[in-house]
Amino acid sequence: MHTTDVLIVGGGIVGLGTALALTDRASVTVIETEQHVAQHQTGHNSGVIHSGLYYKPGSAKARTCAEGRELLYRFCAENSIPHDRCGKLVVATDASELPALDELERRGAANGLRGITRLTGDQLRAIEPHVRGVAGLRVAETGIVNYKTVAEAYARKITAAGGAVRTGAKFLGCKPEPDGLTAETTAGPLRAKLLVNCAGLYSDRVARLCGVEPGVRIVPFRGEYYELKPRAEHLCRHLIYPVPDARLPFLGVHFTRMIGGGVECGPNAVLAFRREGYRVRDASARDLWELATSPGFWKMSRRFWWTGLNEMYRSLSRRAFWHALQKLIPEVSFHDLTPAGAGVRAQAVAPDGKLVDDFFIRQAPRMVHVLNAPSPAATASLSIGRSIAEMALKELG
CATH class of the missing domain: 3.30.9 (D-Amino Acid Oxidase; Chain A, domain 2)
Structure with missing residues (x-):
């Protein structure tokens, strides 16, 4: 039977980012239902490297985006992954949107963005001649990349460091043991000291298969x-x-x-x-x-x-x-x-009908369940991965 210190369920960019953060401190195995990594949320997004403009100051999203954005730019540069720090415009199309634009500018400053410029309508058109707006923000830190390419690079680094990335292996459940757990998968059983659930669209179901009530749907x-x-x-x-x-x-x-x-x-x-x-x-x-x-x-x-x-x-x-x-x-x-x-x-x-807007992680004995990883999860994958890895290592003792 295959054994590992940490079993990560989910081969998207958050699961792979977590595995990458663990490779020099524990043995790691990632299992993914599909035949290739990054087949769902990671491979079907717009490819934006987010600046951190929108997030509530002090939130986990704001903290991890700022750090993760720069880590991602550095990773792409060091690994020859095509990317472009091209910047973006946020456009107020009429005066009713100006208070919300003011709030975005305030949040961006509170989140440490240095490349924000307030623009008049004429200044907007000087940058984007075909845009219609009364005012806007130019945000220099925003960029673009192909996240599937990034995730595949993470996977290569994980395997090069001695970790394992097993595709075509669907998680079916797990059984606790005195020194860890045994996970059942369609590719056979795996024994681990700790499980990290990064299953994205199926994260709540994976939690229930582990006997943990996720608290969200x-x-x-x-x-x-x-x-x-x-x-x-x-x-x-x-x-x-x-x-x-x-x-x-x-x-x-x-x-x-x-x-x-x-x-x-x-x-x-x-x-x-x-x-x-x-x-x-x-x-x-x-x-x-x-x-x-x-x-x-x-x-x-x-x-x-x-x-x-x-x-x-x-x-x-x-x-x-x-x-x-x-x-x-x-x-x-x-x-x-x-x-x-x-x-x-x-x-x-949440049960009260509220949309969970920040990262939501639930811990259980020998388990870490990532139950909400909204945008900027891809941008911040290296930063989030480090945070989840620290939780995992503390759980391992």
Whole structure:
């Protein structure tokens, strides 16, 4: 039977970042259900290296983003991973959004960002001639990268350091033992001193399989993207974001230059009917039943029903999606858009219906369960990984 000090469930960027932080202090094994790492949230996002502008000062997201952003830039440079610290614009399209823009500027300063510049409407247009707005922020620390490439580099470093990354190995449950636990997987049993749950979309289920009540329910939200056709790519030079709704952990549809070329538009945020529901027609009876029997889900739905309807409408109507983009760049034509991919975000929802907005980690004897790792989890993966690794090492004694 394979034995290891730390067994990490989940081969996404947070699980791999944690394993990387542990390799010189313990033996590590990562198991991943899919045949390759980074197949879900890590491989289906917009590839933005976040600055830390949005997060509540003093929160775990704010702390780990600032450190993790610079660690990631350094990692990419040292490992020849293509990336670009290109900066972004946050645009207030009318005067009603100015107070929220002021708050973002205050938060950015409180979070230690040095590359924030307040812009007038004319200054916005000097940088992005096709943008419509009355004011904005330029944030120099923001960048772009392919996170799947980053995760694959993490995996290579883990194996080079003597760790193991086992794909095609689904976690089925675990049995406690006097000096650790035995995990059952589809690739056979594994014995470990400690388990770290970084299963993302399935983190609450993995916790229950371990006999731990997670205290939250994972609700999947699908984010759908379009791309600008090559003829329209000149309309966007940077990353261009709207002023977000402070009540929601989503940033609104925006324009994102991609590290491999092209400009991506989106995402929206619509309820997915399956935890891996990348298409509108994807549905799972089990996943839907879990939502239907979750009081927290219904409380959340009552609170945000109007927002949810608007997102669903924009999901079903390309024209509605286009109109949302035109608020930032009026010259975008309906025929400039072509459907691109989609991602599914694991959003933890508390029993009272509140959307868990920060990292949420629950510890149990010989276990660490990462139950909510929202954006900027990919940006901060090296920093978060170090924090989780310290928890794991303390649990090991």
